[in-house]
Amino acid sequence: MGRFRLRISGTSPLAAMPWNLLAFGIFVMFGVAGAVMPTAAIAGPGGESQTAGGFSHVAAILKKNCLGCHNGTAKMGGLVMDSYATLMKGGAHGAVILPGKESQSLMILRLEGKVQPRMPFGGEPLSAADIKAIEDWIHTGAKGPAAGEATIAPSEPNIPNIKPQVPVTSPITSLAYSPDGKILAVGGYQKVELKATDTGKVLATLTGHVDYVRSLAFSPDGKWLAAAGGLPARQGEIKMWDVAARQLLRTLNGHTDCIYSVAVSPDGKLLASGSYDKTIILWDAATGKDLKTLRDHIDAVFGVAFSPDGKWLASGSQDRTVKIWSVATGERLYTLGNPSDSVTSIAFRPGSNQLAAAGFDKTIWVWNLAPDAGTLAQSLIADEDAILQIAYTPDGKRLITTSSDFSVSVRDADSLNPVAVFDKQPDWVEALSISPDGKWLAAGRYNGTLSIYNLQDYQEVGSPEVAFQTHPPAARVKQTASR
Numbered sequence: 001m002g003r004f005r006l007r008i009s010g011t012s013p014l015a016a017m018p019w020n021l022l023a024f025g026i027f028v029m030f031g032v033a034g035a036v037m038p039t040a041a042i043a044g045p046g047g048e049s050q051t052a053g054g055f056s057h058v059a060a061i062l063k064k065n066c067l068g069c070h071n072g073t074a075k076m077g078g079l080v081m082d083s084y085a086t087l088m089k090g091g092a093h094g095a096v097i098l099p100g101k102e103s104q105s106l107m108i109l110r111l112e113g114k115v116q117p118r119m120p121f122g123g124e125p126l127s128a129a130d131i132k133a134i135e136d137w138i139h140t141g142a143k144g145p146a147a148g149e150a151t152i153a154p155s156e157p158n159i160p161n162i163k164p165q166v167p168v169t170s171p172i173t174s175l176a177y178s179p180d181g182k183i184l185a186v187g188g189y190q191k192v193e194l195k196a197t198d199t200g201k202v203l204a205t206l207t208g209h210v211d212y213v214r215s216l217a218f219s220p221d222g223k224w225l226a227a228a229g230g231l232p233a234r235q236g237e238i239k240m241w242d243v244a245a246r247q248l249l250r251t252l253n254g255h256t257d258c259i260y261s262v263a264v265s266p267d268g269k270l271l272a273s274g275s276y277d278k279t280i281i282l283w284d285a286a287t288g289k290d291l292k293t294l295r296d297h298i299d300a301v302f303g304v305a306f307s308p309d310g311k312w313l314a315s316g317s318q319d320r321t322v323k324i325w326s327v328a329t330g331e332r333l334y335t336l337g338n339p340s341d342s343v344t345s346i347a348f349r350p351g352s353n354q355l356a357a358a359g360f361d362k363t364i365w366v367w368n369l370a371p372d373a374g375t376l377a378q379s380l381i382a383d384e385d386a387i388l389q390i391a392y393t394p395d396g397k398r399l400i401t402t403s404s405d406f407s408v409s410v411r412d413a414d415s416l417n418p419v420a421v422f423d424k425q426p427d428w429v430e431a432l433s434i435s436p437d438g439k440w441l442a443a444g445r446y447n448g449t450l451s452i453y454n455l456q457d458y459q460e461v462g463s464p465e466v467a468f469q470t471h472p473p474a475a476r477v478k479q480t481a482s483r
């Protein structure tokens with residue numbers, strides 16, 4: 001989840017670059033950081049002193065104006081500003097701050113527009129006072145935060161996790177119904193809740209995940225659950241849980257960036273993970289061994305799915321393509337290049353060789369797949385804004401899309417026309433799952449709320465609830481389940 005990146009349009013060469021601004025980058029930094037992290041680590045009004053010339057004042061300026069594009073996920077220009085250390089490390093052109101030499105520091109040159117593009121990119125230049133504050137700080141040695149002084153953003157995952165002061169919520173980043181329909185797994189920040197679908201009660205909380213759980217997949221027999229995520233710019237993580245015992249079976253680490261999508265083969269023997277690092281890994285589910293790394297995408301992989309017969313794996317990427325792979329050999333069979341922007345989600349139509357994909361071009365693409373080629377069966381500019389998620393009902397008759405235009409649409413899978421729309425969603429529906437009997441649609445939102453819709457009468461069941469009321473207590477036991 002949280003996988004969506006905007007592109008900017010325009011005439012500069014930059015216009016062609018993927019624009020990692022949106023979703024998790026921004027959200028984690030501005031939306032969630034304030035909530036899940038100790039307030040003491042965040043520069044802001046209230047807390048710490050912000051003496052001019054000191055780091056905390058500079059940190060506050062950078063946090064407000066720059067961090068959205070220069071964080072561990074977005075990393076524009078290779079520059080990450082979420083800590084003093086990464087800031088000083090610099091970007092694609094090396095150090096951006098030369099202590100004592102403000103007029104030669106790339107940061108100042110960019111802020112003043114002496115080196116183009118001017119920063120903040122595409123936005124209003126900083127005020128003269130703010131630029132001066134940064135200049136003064138560089139002039140006096142660009143010193144780091146003193147003990148207790150504010151840092152830019154608390155992103156270093158190894159820093160001890162200080163308990164939040166108030167109950168906070170996490171966005172819902174993934175959802176999956178168990179094959180028997182009795183459990184709904186809900187993924188969020190560092191944990192997964194298993195909810196009973198009849199009572200709505202939380203049966204267990206699975207903890208110990210390093211970051212957001214961005215994708216969930218049950219084994220076909222429902223015995224285990226794969227929960228995938230990982231640390232942005234570091235590594236992917238899949239935790240496999242014994243569902244009945246609520247016990248961790250094993251942790252699979254691989255990739256050099258987080259995983260956005262995990263899928264289980266129809267025979268339950270393989271796992272596939274698609275990562276921001278542009279690769280896909282096929283794993284042996286029984287041993288956790290990585291069997292093959294599939295490389296051919298030239299940008300982040302946001303969706304992976306096995307064909308119903310298990311012979312093919314499909315992958316959808318920010319590189320605007322969908323690729324079809326042979327599961328047996330790991331070979332790329334062919335590429336579907338119709339989308340004109342990032343592909344955020346893909347789904348096989350049950351009982352068929354049809355594959356649907358959607359993403360930032362607002363279009364649903366459906367292909368008929370053959371062993372050596374795919375032919376476009378259908379396409380429709382479906383929503384007013386980027387499509388976030390797509391899923392077929394188990395009978396293959398309906399296709400559900402969620403969009404950043406704040407709608408969820410239930411569509412006829414043949415015509416793609418909506419048969420029902422749940423519009424005016426209070427926030428983006430980033431997580432979606434349909435119960436195995438096709439009766440219920442679970443929709444999880446960025447703002448942490450979960451809604452269940454009845455797919456027979458298209459009514460919402462009850463009202464939205466906040467899935468993660470509070471964060472785990474301070475004595476968080478790693479990798480164990482608590483009831």
Ligand code: HEC
Binds near residue numbers: 014078079096
């Ligand atoms: C909307 C996104 C965005 C915002 C906001 C933004 N930047 Fe950038 N920044 C970029 C992009 C894109 C690049 C890469 C530009 C290029 O290719 O030269 C970049 C590059 C840079 C670089 C050069 C890194 C290098 O080594 O090449 C510096 C320094 C920089 N930004 C500073 C800032 C500062 C300071 C702010 C806040 C005042 C800021 N940026 C806000 C998008 C942004």
